[in-house]
Amino acid sequence: MKSLSIAATGMLAQQRNVEVISNNIANLNTVGFKRQRAEFQDLMYQTLERAGAISSATGAIVPNGVQIGAGVKTGSVYRIIEQGNVTQTGNDLDLAVSGRGLFRIDMPDGTEAFTRAGNFSISGDGRIVTQDGYELLPGFAVPDDAVDITISEDGVVEARIAGQEDAREIGRIELVTFFNESGLEAIGDNLLLQTTASGEPVTGNAGDPGFGRILQGFIENSNVDPVQEITALIAAQRAYEMNARVIESSDEMLAQSANLRR
Amino acid sequence: MENAITAGLSRQIVLMRALEATANNVANQTTAGFKAEHVAFREYLARVPADRDSDVSLVFDPDSYADFSPGGLEQTHNALDFAIDGDGFFAVESVEGVLYTRDGRFSTNEVGELVTRDGGRVLDPAGAPILLDVEAGPPLLSPDGALLQNGVPVAALGVFEFDDPRALERRGDNRFRTTGEAKPAAAPRLSQGFIETSNVEAVAAMTDLVEINRAYEQAARVVETADELAREAVRRLSENA
Numbered sequence: 017m018k019s020l021s022i023a024a025t026g027m028l029a030q031q032r033n034v035e036v037i038s039n040n041i042a043n044l045n046t047v048g049f050k051r052q053r054a055e056f057q058d059l060m061y062q063t064l065e066r067a068g069a070i071s072s073a074t075g076a077i078v079p080n081g082v083q084i085g086a087g088v089k090t091g092s093v094y095r096i097i098e099q100g101n102v103t104q105t106g107n108d109l110d111l112a113v114s115g116r117g118l119f120r121i122d123m124p125d126g127t128e129a130f131t132r133a134g135n136f137s138i139s140g141d142g143r144i145v146t147q148d149g150y151e152l153l154p155g156f157a158v159p160d161d162a163v164d165i166t167i168s169e170d171g172v173v174e175a176r177i178a179g180q181e182d183a184r185e186i187g188r189i190e191l192v193t194f195f196n197e198s199g200l201e202a203i204g205d206n207l208l209l210q211t212t213a214s215g216e217p218v219t220g221n222a223g224d225p226g227f228g229r230i231l232q233g234f235i236e237n238s239n240v241d242p243v244q245e246i247t248a249l250i251a252a253q254r255a256y257e258m259n260a261r262v263i264e265s266s267d268e269m270l271a272q273s274a275n276l277r278r
Numbered sequence: 279m280e281n282a283i284t285a286g287l288s289r290q291i292v293l294m295r296a297l298e299a300t301a302n303n304v305a306n307q308t309t310a311g312f313k314a315e316h317v318a319f320r321e322y323l324a325r326v327p328a329d330r331d332s333d334v335s336l337v338f339d340p341d342s343y344a345d346f347s348p349g350g351l352e353q354t355h356n357a358l359d360f361a362i363d364g365d366g367f368f369a370v371e372s373v374e375g376v377l378y379t380r381d382g383r384f385s386t387n388e389v390g391e392l393v394t395r396d397g398g399r400v401l402d403p404a405g406a407p408i409l410l411d412v413e414a415g416p417p418l419l420s421p422d423g424a425l426l427q428n429g430v431p432v433a434a435l436g437v438f439e440f441d442d443p444r445a446l447e448r449r450g451d452n453r454f455r456t457t458g459e460a461k462p463a464a465a466p467r468l469s470q471g472f473i474e475t476s477n478v479e480a481v482a483a484m485t486d487l488v489e490i491n492r493a494y495e496q497a498a499r500v501v502e503t504a505d506e507l508a509r510e511a512v513r514r515l516s517e518n519a
């Protein structure tokens with residue numbers, strides 16, 4: 017009775033779907049989060065060897081065989097790189113990228129990670145760091161006596177020192193783009209890693225062709241749309257139920273066959 | 279008497295198969311670009327050697343066919359999701375030759391070629407891979423299939439048609455294989471930021487399920503009754519003896 021296992025693949029797929037949806041909903045307020053989508057593909061087919069069989073005495077030939085599918089599988093969980101809304105926070109070190117581009121982050125193990133979450137802070141030694149204390153690249157020091165930090169749309173960081181009238185440039189924030197941003201690997205903490213699927217990072221300044229602009233005093237919200245997620249959740253739940261109904265039906269039929277001989 | 283049992287059994291076998299097809303449809307109700315599969319039944323007349331005037335009517339399933347009616351369009355706002363409005367299929371390169379799909383959820387690979395989720399390269403109307411400009415950002419699709427980057431056409435999405443889509447064989451992964459000849463569609467209509475949902479009618483599939491269940495029950499009843507009659511005959515005949 018293949019329909020039992022076919023329906024089981026359907027239930028499994030919907031379960032995966034609900035997992036992805038619940039992760040999206042859980043990250044509704046995560047800065048720089050990109051929603052994901054579970055994508056399904058049909059499994060392989062069993063072709064019952066009847067194609068080309070002679071179907072009548074006059075020699076007519078059956079054009080197609082009977083093809084029975086084996087169910088469904090999760091083909092991929094795809095990250096949808098869509099601009100999230102930006103919210104004004106007024107905080108000097110909240111940066112949002114409008115358009116393409118990710119911030120480069122120096123990981124403790126020396127590798128580079130990438131993020132859209134631009135809610136940075138200043139560390140004790142004057143470095144600009146993420147909420148986990150990882151430094152924003154290329155690194156530069158903010159002077160102790162800086163009273164005001166201005167970051168332009170193209171990433172130039174200027175600091176005004178107490179007692180001085182003019183701000184001076186202390187560094188420049190760079191952005192990176194990937195041709196296939198969806199191919200980056202998420203490692204949690206809003207961080208992403210380069211993979212062979214994503215391609216090599218292309219480093220450039222904000223505002224260059226192909227790069228977005230940096231907005232100071234803004235954060236990029238999660239691009240999860242709650243309405244869309246809830247409707248997807250309802251659809252997934254119903255689909256799960258229907259697959260369960262198929263299992264019930266198959267079971268009933270099996271029971272009838274089993275009880276034939278009383 | 280055995281004929282009634284055979285007829286009942288033949289019905290049960292095709293109903294099992296119909297159930298499997300329905301189960302596969304229900305399992306794939308959220309698979310983008312999926313086309314529902316249906317099983318066709320046919321009567322098969324078996325000559326009864328002992329009685330030349332009567333035939334036993336059996337049933338078999340000579341054919342299962344895909345329902346190629348379009349699914350719904352669901353907006354995703356994703357620049358690399360494409361849907362075909364009307365007939366036609368996207369062409370995807372694979373080791374076993376060109377395969378065809380209605381599932382237009384594409385991405386780019388590390389060199390900028392348009393690929394399916396499992397890495398198969400999507401082909402243009404001439405059958406060549408589609409290379410996008412890495413620097414220029416997401417492409418914009420014109421409704422006739424041309425992909426524009428910075429306002430300049432850089433490639434076109436291939437849409438292919440078949441004289442007889444029945445010649446398409448399912449291959450899994452939302453793909454079809456064909457022995458027939460694919461022709462580039464004359465005037466394809468494409469939408470960007472949309473995907474074609476599965477064309478499985480979930481409600482109809484549920485009623486199919488009930489129908490199959492009841493029909494199976496009836497067939498089981500036929501087998502049961504025939505069996506009872508046979509037993510009854512044996513009992514009575516042995517009494518008379």
